[in-house]
Amino acid sequence: METTGKSALLVGATGLVGSEVVKILLQSTKYQSVTVLTRRLLPLNHPKLEQVITDFDQLDQYKQHVQVDDVYCCLGTTIKTAGSQEAFKKVDFTYPLELAQFTKAAGAQNFFIITAMGADPNSKVFYSRVKGEVEAELKKIGFPTLHIFRPSLLLGERKEFRLGEKIGVILSPVLSFLMVGYLKKYKPIHAKDVAMAMYQASQRPGSGSFTHESDEIYNLGSVTKI
Numbered sequence: 001m002e003t004t005g006k007s008a009l010l011v012g013a014t015g016l017v018g019s020e021v022v023k024i025l026l027q028s029t030k031y032q033s034v035t036v037l038t039r040r041l042l043p044l045n046h047p048k049l050e051q052v053i054t055d056f057d058q059l060d061q062y063k064q065h066v067q068v069d070d071v072y073c074c075l076g077t078t079i080k081t082a083g084s085q086e087a088f089k090k091v092d093f094t095y096p097l098e099l100a101q102f103t104k105a106a107g108a109q110n111f112f113i114i115t116a117m118g119a120d121p122n123s124k125v126f127y128s129r130v131k132g133e134v135e136a137e138l139k140k141i142g143f144p145t146l147h148i149f150r151p152s153l154l155l156g157e158r159k160e161f162r163l164g165e166k167i168g169v170i171l172s173p174v175l176s177f178l179m180v181g182y183l184k185k186y187k188p189i190h191a192k193d194v195a196m197a198m199y200q201a202s203q204r205p206g207s208g209s210f211t212h213e214s215d216e217i218y219n220l221g222s223v224t225k226i
């Protein structure tokens, strides 16, 4: 397989979107190496893949692994799983920001992160506010290219039971039928499409800061050539 020599770092590779991203990155000839910082090993073996068991509270100890071109951040939790708003914020704000700081300092050029539809630092909703805050802080770091993905409800096979998502999945065919025109950005979206959109964005020329709403993620992700 001929590769073009870029290197990628991925966090959140065990998650719904991240597990799709890692498959794409390993398949792509654009990347010669894919490093995953993770709490638990992926059931994957690949000559391009390096898995680093990571304590995210000590991210600065992994600096030798973060000298990469492209950084993909698919980290995330829920307030219920994390146990408190504070613990949620650590995963969805502190870790991504620290990762961005370390990788930028080590020379990374491109940063890709999933936040969520409705991300807004001034939101009254805690979840949306944290997502908006992380976006705002990332923009200050100064990556040559920053892509922010704001998906609607994610679809995909999840082991953990999440009631809100389950209801969304059941309603998804109806919602998808009703959500046309401006409402398209509220349509539930498959994790696979988000992953593909992140990859396709990485293949686009040009620098700057880009925010992709869910309908645009869908369009980007519908290009399946890797």
Ligand SMILES: NC(=O)c1ccc[n+]([C@@H]2O[C@H](COP(=O)([O-])OP(=O)(O)OC[C@H]3O[C@@H](n4cnc5c(N)ncnc54)[C@H](OP(=O)(O)O)[C@@H]3O)[C@@H](O)[C@H]2O)c1
Pocket (backbone or CB within 6 Å): 011, 012, 013, 014, 015, 016, 017, 018, 038, 039, 040, 056, 074, 075, 076, 077, 091, 092, 114, 115, 116, 117, 150, 151, 152, 153, 154, 155, 165, 191
């Ligand atoms: N679910 C939705 O409908 C929805 C909608 C819009 C946006 N989003 C956002 O999209 C992103 C990806 O979502 P997803 O559903 O793919 O996420 P997910 O399946 O819940 O996966 C989250 C990833 O983050 C890691 N993680 C969680 N807590 C951690 C911690 N304390 N330390 C280190 N790693 C930790 C998980 O690792 P482990 O496997 O080790 O736990 C996993 O790899 C998230 O930021 C989410 O907020 C989700």
